[in-house]
Amino acid sequence: MQTKKSWLSVAILFALLLGHIGPIQAADQDSVEQDQADQDEAYDMDADGEQRAKAAGESLIGQPGPEMSLTTLDGETIDLASLYGNKPVYIKFWATWCVPCRQQMPGFQKFQEEHGDDIQVIAVNTGYADTAEAARAYREEMGLTMPITVDDGTLGEALNLRVTPQHVLIDRSGHIAYIGHRDDQELEQALQAVLEEDGKQSAASEEEEVTDTGADTLKVGQTVKDLSVTTWDGSTIDLSRADSDKPLGVVFFATWCESYLAESKPETATACRRVRETVNQLSEDEEVQWVGIMSGLWTKESDVESYLASTETDIPVVLDAEGELHRAFDIRQIPSVVLISADGQITEKLGPQDTKLTEAVERLSQ
Numbered sequence: 001m002q003t004k005k006s007w008l009s010v011a012i013l014f015a016l017l018l019g020h021i022g023p024i025q026a027a028d029q030d031s032v033e034q035d036q037a038d039q040d041e042a043y044d045m046d047a048d049g050e051q052r053a054k055a056a057g058e059s060l061i062g063q064p065g066p067e068m069s070l071t072t073l074d075g076e077t078i079d080l081a082s083l084y085g086n087k088p089v090y091i092k093f094w095a096t097w098c099v100p101c102r103q104q105m106p107g108f109q110k111f112q113e114e115h116g117d118d119i120q121v122i123a124v125n126t127g128y129a130d131t132a133e134a135a136r137a138y139r140e141e142m143g144l145t146m147p148i149t150v151d152d153g154t155l156g157e158a159l160n161l162r163v164t165p166q167h168v169l170i171d172r173s174g175h176i177a178y179i180g181h182r183d184d185q186e187l188e189q190a191l192q193a194v195l196e197e198d199g200k201q202s203a204a205s206e207e208e209e210v211t212d213t214g215a216d217t218l219k220v221g222q223t224v225k226d227l228s229v230t231t232w233d234g235s236t237i238d239l240s241r242a243d244s245d246k247p248l249g250v251v252f253f254a255t256w257c258e259s260y261l262a263e264s265k266p267e268t269a270t271a272c273r274r275v276r277e278t279v280n281q282l283s284e285d286e287e288v289q290w291v292g293i294m295s296g297l298w299t300k301e302s303d304v305e306s307y308l309a310s311t312e313t314d315i316p317v318v319l320d321a322e323g324e325l326h327r328a329f330d331i332r333q334i335p336s337v338v339l340i341s342a343d344g345q346i347t348e349k350l351g352p353q354d355t356k357l358t359e360a361v362e363r364l365s366q
Contacts, residue, residue: 046100049163049181052300056160057168057179065089065170066158070122070149073136078122078147084174088194089120091168093156096125096134097265098164104183105142111191112146118195121146124155126164127332128297129254129261129268153327161323163298172197217330223344229291229325231316232304237291241344246289247364250338251279251315252331254295255307268334271352275335278357280314287365295334296321339364 067081083089092108094101112121125135127150135150155161159168159179167187169178171194178190218224227239241248257272283290292315294304304319320326329338329349337350337357341364348360 046182049100049298052162052298053166053179053181056162056166057176060160060176060179063176065174065176066155068154068158070124070147070155072147072149073132073139074147076147078120078149080170081174083120084170085172087118087120088172088177088197089122089168089170090191090194091122091124091155091159091170093124093126093151093159093161093164093166093168095128095130095164096138097129097261097268099264100181101165102142104165105144107183109142109144109146112144115191115195116146119191123148125150126156126161126297127151127153128295128326129257129265129334130332152330152332153323157323157327162296169194218328218346219330220346220349222346224340224346225344227328229293229318231291231318232308233316235316237289237316239291239340239344241340241342244289245342246287247342247347248340249279249282249288249290249361249364250329250340251275251290251292252295252326252329252336252338253292253334254297255299255303257334258311260298268352272335274355275337275357276311276313279337280312282358282361283315285365288361290315292317293325293331294319295326296323 065080065084067084070078070080072078080089090111092104094105108121108123115121123144123146125132125148130150132150135148138144139148149155151161159166159176163181165181165183167178167180167183168176169190171177177194178187180187180190224240229237229239231237237248238244239248239250253272253275258269258276261269261272279290279292282288292313294307294317296319299319299321301319304317307313308317318325326332329336331338333351335352337348337354337360338346339348339350339360341347347364350357350360354360
C-alpha cells in the first residue's frame with residue numbers, strides 16, 4: 001500500500017514538473033525568436049552606406065570625370081584631366097573618424113602596392129570634421145603610400161559624396177564607371193574591369209567637361225547677398241537679412257555628430273552637444289533669429305526626421321544635401337556658427353573649439 005502511494009506521489013510530481021517545464025521551454029523559444037527578430041531588424045550600416053552611395057552615384061555613371069587639380073599633403077599637384085585617356089583613376093573618399101574607412105585601409109594600401117603603376121590611386125580626405133594634420137598622422141599610423149589630398153568640398157560636390165568611404169572609379173577614357181561604399185566582390189570586379197580596358201575608348205569631349213565648382217567663399221566682414229534657405233517645415237529664411245531687421249545665427253552641424261563621433265572623435269561630439277544646448281537657450285531670446293544647416297554627408301530625409309524626434313532642437317533646420325551652403329560659407333569643421341548682422345554682414349565665425357558663443361551673440365545684438 002505504501003509503495004502504491006509513493007509511486008502515485010512521484011507520478012503527480014512528474015506531471016506537475018512537465019506542466020511547469022512546458023511553459024518555460026515555450027518562453028525560451030519565444031525569447032530566441034525575439035532575439036532573432038531583433039537581429040534581423042538591427043541597423044546594417046554597411047548595407048545602408050552602399051545604398052546611399054549607389055543612389056548618389058546613379059546619375060554620374062557614364063558621365064565624364066571632373067576636370068580639376070588636386071594638391072596632395074606633400075604639395076604635389078594631380079591634374080585629373082591629364083590622366084584621362086592615359087590611365088584609370090581610383091578615388092577613395094575617407095575620414096579619420098570613419099570606422100569602416102579604417103577597416104578598409106589595409107586593403108586599399110595593398111591595392112596601391114600591387115596596381116599603383118597601372119591606375120592612379122588617390123585617397124581623398126573629405127576635409128569635413130577633419131584636418132590636414134590629422135590626415136598626416138593617420139597616413140603615418142596606417143602606413144599609406146598613395147597620394148593623399150584634403151578636399152575643400154569641391155571634389156565631393158562633383159562626385160556626389162554622400163558617405164565615407166565612397167569609392168569612385170574613372171575609366172581610362174575619363175568616364176565615371178563605378179561608385180560604391182563597400183570593399184567587396186563588386187568593387188573588385190569593377191577595379192578589374194577598368195584595369196583591363198585597352199584604352200580604345202575616346203576621351204571625354206570638351207563639350208562634356210565638368211565645370212570647376214569652386215567659388216569664392218563668404219568671409220567675415222563680407223555681406224551676404226541673394227541667399228535664402230527653405231527650412232524643414234517649409235518656411236523661408238533670407239540669410240542676407242533683406243526681409244528682416246534681426247541678426248541671424250547660422251549653425252552648421254551633422255545629425256550624426258553627437259552619436260557616431262562619440263567614440264571615433266569624442267571632442268567633436270561634445271562640442272556639437274554643447275553648441276546645440278547653448279543655441280537652444282539663446283534661441284529663447286527672440287532678438288536673434290536662428291537656423292541650423294545639416295550636412296548631407298551620411299544624411300537623408302529620414303535621418304533628419306529621426307534626429308529631430310530624438311533631440312531637443314528648438315531652431316528651424318535645413319538639410320544641405322548638396323553641400324552648397326557649407327561651401328558658400330567655407331565650413332569644413334563642425335560645429336560651426338556664423339553670425340550675420342541685421343544688415344547682412346558676417347560679423348564672426350566660430351568653430352568647434354570656440355566656447356564663448358553666448359558672448360559673441362551678445363556683441364551681435366548690441
